[in-house]
Amino acid sequence: MKLSQRGEYALRALLVLGMNHGSSVVRIRDIAQQQNIPRRFLEQILNDLKSAGFVLSKRGVAGGYRLQRGPNEISLADIIRHLEGPLAPVGCVSVNYYQRCSCPDEGKCAIRSVMQEVRDAIVGVLEGVSVAHLCDRVRDLQGPVENPLDYII
Amino acid sequence: MKLSQRGEYALRALLVLGMNHGSSVVRIRDIAQQQNIPRRFLEQILNDLKSAGFVLSKRGVAGGYRLQRGPNEISLADIIRHLEGPLAPVGCVSVNYYQRCSCPDEGKCAIRSVMQEVRDAIVGVLEGVSVAHLCDRVRDLQGPVENPLDYII
DNA sequence: ACGATACTTGACTAAATAGGTCGGGATTCT
DNA sequence: AGAATCCCGACCTATTTAGTCAAGTATCGT
Structure with a gap:
């Protein structure tokens, strides 16, 4: 169950999307910059998460990604199983x-x-x-912040 | 924490040695045959376990391996940490x-x-x-048998 | 002493996985 | 139309995994 880099990136990306759930979409580039993930690699990962039904994407100028299901409906077990297998x-x-x-x-x-x-x-x-639980932990561990993007993940 | 083939072989070999603790030594060939492990590969693994201090070896005609410490002093955590890292x-x-x-x-x-x-x-x-616990489980799961080598591991 | 038996050591190999990168195409907003 | 953004498949390099192999060294029985 050693989590691969890819897997860790995916969790971090989903957590960002979880924290920004409700607002429209988040761009790959923003996630990549904020989390220090290679952009091209993250594209690949998000694409995979999309075909697995975890996220939705919107193309074009104001495009980006958001969670497909609610944050409380996605467990870490589901995510990791999809990414890493058993x-x-x-x-x-x-x-x-x-x-x-x-x-x-x-x-x-x-x-x-x-x-x-x-x-x-x-x-x-x-x-x-779940992703929602993760978000709660972020808010617990850090004081409350005005802008969701200010949370350190 | 996905256990590699190598790691699984090592555990099985140590379990065999645990079941035969007390009798002198067990030959690589016997372990390999009984457990269906490629002999050459098992040589390599036991060598590694030897330099790590888990087992001792005896060379020559009546040679073979045995546990270095008592079976109750070796935890699976120790073994797996040595073999697979964290x-x-x-x-x-x-x-x-x-x-x-x-x-x-x-x-x-x-x-x-x-x-x-x-x-x-x-x-x-x-x-x-520990290895001793593993041996207990073997005896619990199977009825008692006359010859230690008859236990299926 | 000698040969058979077993462990010892180190090098080698093929295939899979990990961790990315890249080019160009398809959409959408303004 | 043009810029921004996601989409897709191919490609690449290094490391790890799962073994194999040859030649060497120690030990025992006779």
């Missing part, structure tokens, strides 16, 4: 990306039973946190 | 492999605070399980 440390305990492993009997595999616990622990945290 | 999903919440990330203020980073919880959850499980 949350589980091994395929044989993954619910969404199950893959049989080479051991003779999964039901009797001790390593698997531990990994199952690890998976449950990870999923427990990530399913419980 | 357990934390991002470097900025890793205790043993801390690495500063690019965000302006770690103390106010909402993503980091979630990742911190994920790390704690993972470490909580893996620190709590």
Whole structure:
């Protein structure tokens, strides 16, 4: 479950969009500058998030991105699963990306039973946190600010 | 924290050594055959585990490997940390492999605070399980067997 | 002493993944 | 029309993963 750079960028971008939910759209360039993400790379990432249904885009002069669903309907688990694949440390305990492993009997595999616990622990945290929750944490951790763009993410 | 093939092989090998603790040593070939691990690759892995102090080796005709410390003194966290590096999903919440990330203020980073919880959850499980615990689970999951080599791991 | 058996060491390789970059096309606003 | 913005696919380089291989060294039984 090591989060790739790509994954971290995606989370940061979605958090920016979450903080600006309600206002129209945010430009790639603004997100890239504010978060110090390579612009071209971020284009690619947002495109991916778009085809996955996390965000919407608007083209043209006043174009940009915004969240497709409400911030409280998107869990970090969903996002990371889409970006990085399984949350589980091994395929044989993954619910969404199950893959049989080479051991003779999964039901009797001790390593698997531990990994199952690890998976449950990870999923427990990530399913419980939505983009909206992240936004709350930002506001909790920093004092209230006038302009949403002033929040440091 | 996706466990690599190498890491899984290492855990399986250590579990075999744990189940055979007390008897003298176990040959690479036996572990490889029993666990269906490529022999040459396993050589490499055990060598690594040896220089890390997890196992001891004996050369020559009646040679093989055994655990260096007692099975209850080796936690899965230790093993995986050595093999795969940080357990934390991002470097900025890793205790043993801390690495500063690019965000302006770690103390106010909402993503980091979630990742911190994920790390704690993972470490909580893996620190709590030793090779000895794994062996217990094997015996719990399978009925008792005469020969330690008959346990399916 | 000697040969068989096992571990030891270091180099090597092929394929996949990570982390980007780039050029040019399609839309939309003014 | 023209500028700004997203869209799309191809491309690139470095690192990691999953192994393989050859030759060397220690140990034991006879």
